[in-house]
Amino acid sequence: MKKGKEFEGNKNKRVFIFIFLLLIGVIAFGYFTGFFGKITVLVTKNLGINITIGVPFINEVMNGTATMSLAQAPLSTSREINFTVYNVAGTQFLNDSTAKINITLIGGVGEVVRNQTGACTRYNSSANYATYTCNMTMWWFDGSGYWNISASILDNNSNAAYNSSTTLFVGATTGFEMSPVNLTWPGMGAGSINQTSDNDPMNLTNIGNQLVGNASGTSNISINATDLKGETNNLFMLYAENFSVWTATGGSPPIECDGGSAGNLSKNMFANTTSAVLPKGNYTIGDINTGREQLWYCLRIAGADLPSQAYSTLNMTPWTIKIY
Amino acid sequence: MKNANKMMVRKGILAGLIALICISSISAFAVSSDYWGGHSLQLNPGETKEFSLTLQNLVGTSDLRVKALVTSGSAVLKLVDSSNVYVVPAGEKKNVNLIATIPINSKPGQAYNVKIDFSEVRESSSGEFGFGTAIGQNFDIITMLPPEQEPTGVNKNLMLFIIIGIALIVITILILKKTKKRKPHKKVGSHKKRKR
Numbered sequence: 001m002k003k004g005k006e007f008e009g010n011k012n013k014r015v016f017i018f019i020f021l022l023l024i025g026v027i028a029f030g031y032f033t034g035f036f037g038k039i040t041v042l043v044t045k046n047l048g049i050n051i052t053i054g055v056p057f058i059n060e061v062m063n064g065t066a067t068m069s070l071a072q073a074p075l076s077t078s079r080e081i082n083f084t085v086y087n088v089a090g091t092q093f094l095n096d097s098t099a100k101i102n103i104t105l106i107g108g109v110g111e112v113v114r115n116q117t118g119a120c121t122r123y124n125s126s127a128n129y130a131t132y133t134c135n136m137t138m139w140w141f142d143g144s145g146y147w148n149i150s151a152s153i154l155d156n157n158s159n160a161a162y163n164s165s166t167t168l169f170v171g172a173t174t175g176f177e178m179s180p181v182n183l184t185w186p187g188m189g190a191g192s193i194n195q196t197s198d199n200d201p202m203n204l205t206n207i208g209n210q211l212v213g214n215a216s217g218t219s220n221i222s223i224n225a226t227d228l229k230g231e232t233n234n235l236f237m238l239y240a241e242n243f244s245v246w247t248a249t250g251g252s253p254p255i256e257c258d259g260g261s262a263g264n265l266s267k268n269m270f271a272n273t274t275s276a277v278l279p280k281g282n283y284t285i286g287d288i289n290t291g292r293e294q295l296w297y298c299l300r301i302a303g304a305d306l307p308s309q310a311y312s313t314l315n316m317t318p319w320t321i322k323i324y
Numbered sequence: 325m326k327n328a329n330k331m332m333v334r335k336g337i338l339a340g341l342i343a344l345i346c347i348s349s350i351s352a353f354a355v356s357s358d359y360w361g362g363h364s365l366q367l368n369p370g371e372t373k374e375f376s377l378t379l380q381n382l383v384g385t386s387d388l389r390v391k392a393l394v395t396s397g398s399a400v401l402k403l404v405d406s407s408n409v410y411v412v413p414a415g416e417k418k419n420v421n422l423i424a425t426i427p428i429n430s431k432p433g434q435a436y437n438v439k440i441d442f443s444e445v446r447e448s449s450s451g452e453f454g455f456g457t458a459i460g461q462n463f464d465i466i467t468m469l470p471p472e473q474e475p476t477g478v479n480k481n482l483m484l485f486i487i488i489g490i491a492l493i494v495i496t497i498l499i500l501k502k503t504k505k506r507k508p509h510k511k512v513g514s515h516k517k518r519k520r
Contacts (some may be wrong), residue, residue, distance in 0.1 A: 020496045024489060033434075035453025072380045087470050144360060172363070174459050175380065182349075183453045200453070207383075213481035224458075231450060310356040320443060324460025 028112055048126040054155075056087040056094060058163035061151045069171040073140040073207035073291075074284060079168070083151040084131045091130040096122050098154040101134040103147040103168060111143045131241040141209050141291065144172040173208035176278060176323050183297055191304035196249070203292035204276075204321070205283050212278035212323045220324050221276040221293070225265035226316040232309040240267040242301050247275045257298035261310045270322060278323065295321075345366055351457050353388050353412070354380040364435070364464035370428035374404070376419040377461060378441065388412040389433050389445040395433040397438030400424055400465055409445060430467040437464055 061083040070077045081101050087094055101122035105111040120134035132153070152163040184199045204221070206212060212218040225240035243265050246256035265271050276293050283291030313319065356378040359365045381388040383506055392408045394401050404421045412418045423439070443458040 009504075016499065017496065020492060024492055052444055069357070069358075069378060071354065072354035072382050145363070169358075171356050171358045172360035173354050173356045173380070174360075174461060175352065176457065176459075177350060177352035178455065178457050179350040181351045181455050183455070185453075205352075207352055210360065228453060310451050312450065312452050313454045314450050314452065316448075318446050318448050318452075318454035320456045320458050322441070322458035322460060323437070324441075324462055 013145075014043075020214075023179075028155060054087075054089045054157075055159040056085050056153060056155050056161035058083055058151050058153065058161045059086050060084045061149055061163050061166040062168075067169045068138075070138055070140050070173050070209055072173060072175050073119055073177070073184060073205070075140065077138050077140075079136045080136065081134045081136050081149060081168070082131055083134075084129055085153055086129055087155060088128060089155070090127060091125050093155045093157075094122075094130055095154045095156055096120075096132075098152075099132045099134070099251070100152050101136055102150040102152075103136060104150070105143045105170075106146045106148050106167070108143045108145065110209075111284055112257060113170060114138060114142065114147075126171075138170070139282065140173065140207060141282055142170065144170050144262040146170075172210050174210045174212075174323065175208040176212070176321075177203075177205040177207050179203050179205075185299060186220075188299075188302055190302055190306040192302045194253045195299045195302065196254050196256060197297040197299075200296050201249070202297070202321075204278055204293040204295065205289040206280050209280050211280055219272050219276045220272050222270035222272045222322050223265060224270045224320040224322065225267060226319060227267060228309060228311040228313060229315045230307065230309045230311055231314055234306060234315050236309070237305070237307050238299065238302060238306070238311045241267050242299060244298050244300055245295050246263050246298075247273070247294060247296070254296075254298060256296040257300055270320075279306065351444065351455075353442075353444065353459070354382075355461055356380060356417075357461055357463070359463040361462055361464075363465045365424060366447045366466050366468045367424065367426040368468050369426055369430045369432075372423060372425045374421065374423050377440065379410055379412045379418045379420060380426065381414060381416060381418075384412075384414045386414055388414075391443050391445050393443070394422075395439045395441045395460075396462075397436050397465070399416075400436045401427060401438045401440070403440075411451050416422050424465050426465065426467050432467055432469040434467040435464045437462070449511065501518055 006075065008035050062081055066079075066081075068077065068079055081103075083101070085091070085094060085099075099122070100115065100117065101120060102113055102115040104113050114136060116135070116137065119136065120132045121129050124131040132151075134151075146167040146169055148164055150162065150169055152160060152162045154160050155291070175246045180199055180202065182199075183197045183202070185195055186198045188195045213221055223245060225243060227240050228238040230236040244257060246258075249256055251258075277293065278293050279289070279291060280296065281290040288294075358375065365373065379388075379390055387410070390410050390412060392403055392410065394403060401422055401424050404423050410418050410420060420440075420442075424438075426436075440461045441458060442461070444456040446454060446456040448454040500517070
C-alpha cells in the first residue's frame with residue numbers, strides 16, 4: 001500500500017516535470033519557428049455592417065486614388081470617374097438618372113464643389129451589379145491637392161446609396177499669359193525724363209491653379225532687365241536701371257516713374273515687383289482683379305548724350321518676367 | 325543747330341520704336357507638377373525617384389522653346405534628358421524628366437528645397453523691346469522617417485520568452501524542492517507507526 005502511494009507520488013512528479021518540460025519545449029519551438037508570431041497577434045476590430053435587403057450599395061469608386069493635372073487656361077479638363085453599385089433586388093430597380101458624382105477639395109477654402117447632373121451613364125450591368133461612368137469637368141483654377149469623390153444613386157423607392165471613400169489627386173499647374181510681349185514708347189529726345197510706354201499696361205493673367213504672390217506684399221513676380229543697346233552704335237544704350245515699373249498709372253509725375261514697386265530695375269538681376277499679385281481664378285468673368293495683374297512701365301531718363309538711332313533688345317537678351 | 329540735332333535723335337528713336345507696334349503678341353505657357361510648396365516629395369534615405377514635370381503649350385499658336393535649369397538643390401535633383409532646351413509644339417505638352425536622390429546619411433525630416441526654372445528662349449528682332457516669360461517651380465524633398473525596425477520586435481519577443489522560461493524553471497525547482505522535503509517526513513512517520 002505504501003509502495004503504491006510512493007509509486008503514485010513519483011508518478012505525479014514525473015508527469016508534472018514532463019508537462020513543464022513539454023511546455024518549455026513548446027515555447028522554445030514557438031519562438032524559434034515564429035509560430036507564436038502567427039497566432040499570438042490578435043487584432044480585434046469592431047465592424048459596423050448594415051445590411052438591409054433591397055437597398056443599393058456602392059461598393060467601389062474608381063479602383064482607389066487617381067491622379068490628374070489640369071490644362072492651362074482657358075481650357076477645361078475632363079476626367080471619367082466610375083463607380084459600381086450592388087443591388088440585391090436587381091439593377092433594374094436603380095434609377096439611372098440619379099447617379100451622381102460630387103468632388104470637393106479637401107481643406108480647400110473658397111473652392112467650388114464640382115458636380116454635374118446627368119453626367120453619369122450606366123455602361124455595364126449584370127443581375128445585381130451596375131457600373132456607372134461619370135464625366136467630370138474641371139477648370140484650370142481648381143485647386144491642387146486631394147479631392148474627395150462622393151458617388152451617389154437612388155433606387156426606384158428613393159433608397160440612397162452613397163460612397164465617399166475615394167480621392168482624386170490634382171497636381172499643381174503654374175503659368176501665366178503675358179500681353180503684349182513687346183513694349184513701345186512714343187518718340188522722345190535725348191535727355192527726356194519720365195516717359196511712359198504707350199502700349200502698356202502689360203497684362204499678366206494667371207492660367208494655372210496656383211496663387212502667385214499674396215496680398216501681404218510677397219509678390220513672387222520678378223523682372224530681369226537688360227540695357228537697350230543702340231542698334232547702329234551699341235556703345236550707347238538706355239540703361240536698365242533707368243526703367244521702373246508699377247502696378248498702377250496716373251498722377252504727375254506718373255506713379256510708375258516714381259521709383260516704382262520694382263524700384264530702379266537692375267541689369268541682369270531679377271527684381272521683385274512687390275505690389276504685384278496674380279491670384280488664381282476665372283479671369284473670363286471680366287473682373288480686372290480675378291486672375292489678373294497689370295504692369296505699367298516708365299523710362300525715367302534717356303541719357304542726354306544718346307545719338308539718334310533705334311534702341312532695342314536686339315543685341316541683348318529680352319527682359320524676362322518670372323513667376324514662382 | 326542744337327535743335328536740329330535733338331530732332332535727329334527724336335526721329336531716330338521714334339523710327340526704332342515705331343517698328344515695335346506691329347509685332348506685339350501673347351506669350352503663355354504653363355508647368356504641371358505633382359509637387360509644390362506645401363506638397364513635398366518624400367523619400368527614404370538613399371532612395372532615388374524618377375519623375376517628370378510637364379510643360380504645356382496648349383493654347384499657343386507657335387512652337388515654344390523652354391530652357392530648364394535646376395537653380396537650387398542640384399545636389400539632390402538632376403535633369404536626366406539629353407538637352408535642357410525643350411521644344412513644345414503648339415497645342416501640345418512635353419515632359420521634363422528629373423531624378424531625385426536623397427543621401428544615405430540624410431536625417432529623418434531633413435528637407436532639401438529644390439527649384440527648377442523654366443525660361444522661354446526668345447530672341448529679339450531689330451527694333452524690339454522684347455519680353456520673355458519664366459516660371460520657377462519650387463518644392464521640398466523631405467527625408468522620410470525610417471520604417472519600424474524589425475530587430476526591435478525580435479528583442480521584445482526574446483525578452484518575453486526569456487522571462488516566461490525563467491519563471492517556468494523557477495516554479496519547477498520550487499515544486500521539486502517542496503516534494504523532496506515532504507518525502508523524508510512521510511518515511512519517519514511510517515516507522516513510528518510500525519514501532520507501536
